[in-house]
Structures are given as C-alpha cells and as structure tokens.
Amino acid sequence: MNALQQTPNDRATTFQPVQGEAEHYNGEVLLVSAYAIVWVLLLAWVALIWRKQSTLASRLDDLQRVLDKAAADKVTK
Amino acid sequence: MVRGRVLAVDRLFYALVALTAVTFAGEIWFVFLKVPTEARMGIVQKIFYFHVPIAYSMYLGATACFIGSIRYLLHPSDTSDALARAGAQAAVAFGAMMLTTGPLWGAKAWGAFWTWDPRLTTALLSVLIYVAYLVLRAFAGDGAGERRFSAALGVLGAANLPIIHFSVQKWGGQHPTVITGSGGGLQHPAMKTALGVGFLAFTLLAIVLIWVHARVEMARDRLRRAEEDAIDLGLDTRTEE
Numbered sequence: 193m194n195a196l197q198q199t200p201n202d203r204a205t206t207f208q209p210v211q212g213e214a215e216h217y218n219g220e221v222l223l224v225s226a227y228a229i230v231w232v233l234l235l236a237w238v239a240l241i242w243r244k245q246s247t248l249a250s251r252l253d254d255l256q257r258v259l260d261k262a263a264a265d266k267v268t269k
Numbered sequence: 270m271v272r273g274r275v276l277a278v279d280r281l282f283y284a285l286v287a288l289t290a291v292t293f294a295g296e297i298w299f300v301f302l303k304v305p306t307e308a309r310m311g312i313v314q315k316i317f318y319f320h321v322p323i324a325y326s327m328y329l330g331a332t333a334c335f336i337g338s339i340r341y342l343l344h345p346s347d348t349s350d351a352l353a354r355a356g357a358q359a360a361v362a363f364g365a366m367m368l369t370t371g372p373l374w375g376a377k378a379w380g381a382f383w384t385w386d387p388r389l390t391t392a393l394l395s396v397l398i399y400v401a402y403l404v405l406r407a408f409a410g411d412g413a414g415e416r417r418f419s420a421a422l423g424v425l426g427a428a429n430l431p432i433i434h435f436s437v438q439k440w441g442g443q444h445p446t447v448i449t450g451s452g453g454g455l456q457h458p459a460m461k462t463a464l465g466v467g468f469l470a471f472t473l474l475a476i477v478l479i480w481v482h483a484r485v486e487m488a489r490d491r492l493r494r495a496e497e498d499a500i501d502l503g504l505d506t507r508t509e510e
Contacts, residue, residue, distance in 0.1 A: 205454045
C-alpha cells in the first residue's frame with residue numbers, strides 16, 4: 193500500500209518500550225548518522241555566523257582606516 | 270545606564286548558552302542511557318527524541334521570520350528585518366536537519382528514505398520557501414523595496430506551517446502521529462521525559478542562535494549606514510587601502 197492509499201487511521205499512534213528481549217541495534221548506524229548530521233549542520237550554521245562576523249570586522253577596519261586618514265588630512269591642512 | 274543594560278543582556282545571553290549546553294548534555298545522556306529501546310523499531314527510534322524538537326525549532330524560526338516580517342511591514346526598522354532574516358536562516362538550518370534525520374528514521378521504519386507523504390511534502394515545501402527567502406536576500410540587494418518584498422515572502426511562508434501540522438490528520442500518509450492532544454502514544458515515562466527535555470534543549474538552542482544571528486545582521490545594517498554616511502562625506506570606504 194503506498195502513502196496516498198493509507199488513511200489517517202492506518203498510522204502508528206503509539207511507541208512502546210521493549211519488554212524482556214535483547215535490545216536491537218540494527219539501526220545504530222542510522223542513529224549515529226542522524227546525530228552526526230545534526231551536529232555538522234549546527235556547526236556549519238555557527239561557521240556561517242562566524243564568517244559574516246569576520247566580514248563585518250573587515251569592513252569596519254576599512255571604515256576606521258578611511259576615517260583615520262581623513263582626520264590626518266584635516267590636521268595637515 | 271546604557272552600559273549597565275548591555276552588561277545585563279550579555280549576562281542573560283551567557284546564562285542562556287550555559288543552560289542550553291547543560292540541557293543538551295542531559296538530553297544526550299538521558300536518551301542513550303535511560304530511555305528504553307522501542308519494541309518494534311529498535312534503537313533507531315531514538316532519532317525521534319531530537320527529530321521532533323528539531324521540527325518544532327523550524328517552526329520557531331519560521332515564527333520569528335513571520336513576526337519580524339509583520340513588524341517590518343507595519344513599522345520598517347533594522348531590528349525587525351534582522352529578526353526576520355535570522356528566523357529564516359533558523360528555519361532553513363533546522364529544516365535541513367529535520368529533512369535528513371526523518372528519512373534516516375524512515376529507512377528503518379518504512380524501508381524507504383523518502384515517500385511523497387503529505388507531511389513530508391509540505392515540510393519540504395516550507396523549507397524551500399525559506400531557502401527562496403535567503404536567496405532573495407542574498408542576491409536582490411538590500412533596499413527598502415527588496416526588504417518589503419522579502420517581508421511579504423516571510424509572511425506568506427508562515428501560511429504553510431498550519432498545513433504541515435494538520436496534514437497528518439486531514440490526509441492519508443505514513444507519518445506517525447505519536448504526539449496527540451490526548452496524551453500521546455509514548456508508552457513509557459522516560460520516553461515522555463526525553464521528548465520534553467529535547468523540546469527544552471532545542472528551544473533554547475533556537476533562541477540562542479536566532480539571537481546571535483539577529484545581532485550580526487543588526488551590526489551589518491549599522492555598518493552599512495556608517496559606510497553610506499562616510500561616502501556622503503566624500504570618504505570612499507571601498508577604494509581606500
């Protein structure tokens with residue numbers, strides 16, 4: 193049965209803990225992959241913010257240099 | 270007085286970061302060491318304890334974008350625009366996490382990474398709307414007109430959020446509905462605790478990252494205005510070495 197043939201009543205509505213059985217670890221690669229992807233994406237986002245902040249710092253330096261030069265020119269005049 | 274307020278805000282921010290870190294450490298410890306494995310799916314079900322809070326965090330980002338956009342349309346300001354932009358960035362980042370962790374769970378539970386289930390499809394559509402928002406902001410310039418157009422897109426993007434939420438109740442599909450208004454289908458107290466702490470951890474993380482991003486965007490706007498003032502005074506900041 194494909195997704196569109198199912199009705200809302202066909203869904204899983206409960207998650208139940210395992211009872212008296214050994215734990216299944218078949219999905220551990222998927223689980224670790226999911227966690228790894230979350231952290232990689234989070235770090236990528238932090239790196240993006242860092243890069244934006246670095247760009248701002250660079251532009252601020254340029255502005256400061258121009259203002260210092262203008263002030264120096266004013267003094268020499 | 271202003272300096273004191275800045276220090277108080279900084280202290281609040283650092284406290285929030287510390288609380289986020291502690292909550293995340295507690296969540297990871299609890300999910301892996303205390304929560305029982307699910308009977309049918311096995312250990313892969315533990316993706317659920319951060320997949321759902323991540324999806325909720327995407328909603329938070331989208332809501333921040335919506336609030337910033339509405340505020341910008343009513344009273345244009347750099348603060349509102351920065352909030353909208355940071356919210357859209359959060360919606361895309363958390364949306365990307367949601368769209369990768371969900372299929373990894375689906376590979377085990379459904380035997381397929383992706384199906385065109387109504388919730389999956391509407392969630393993908395929503396993320397693409399916020400990607401479009403960011404692309405627009407990156408390439409269309411930063412004038413008042415572009416900002417207004419982006420704000421309109423930010424408002425329209427939020428219209429899809431209720432559709433994602435109610436899609437599992439109104440249309441067919443495979444996406445589970447374990448969290449319900451009548452208490453939910455988590456059959457062990459530790460499962461409920463893990464989900465609750467997960468919500469708290471990702472809510473704090475979303476607030477921290479949206480806050481940081483919005484501050485960077487506001488600083489960028491202030492710098493742009495300072496550069497424009499410098500140019501008006503005959504100082505060309507682009508060519509000076």
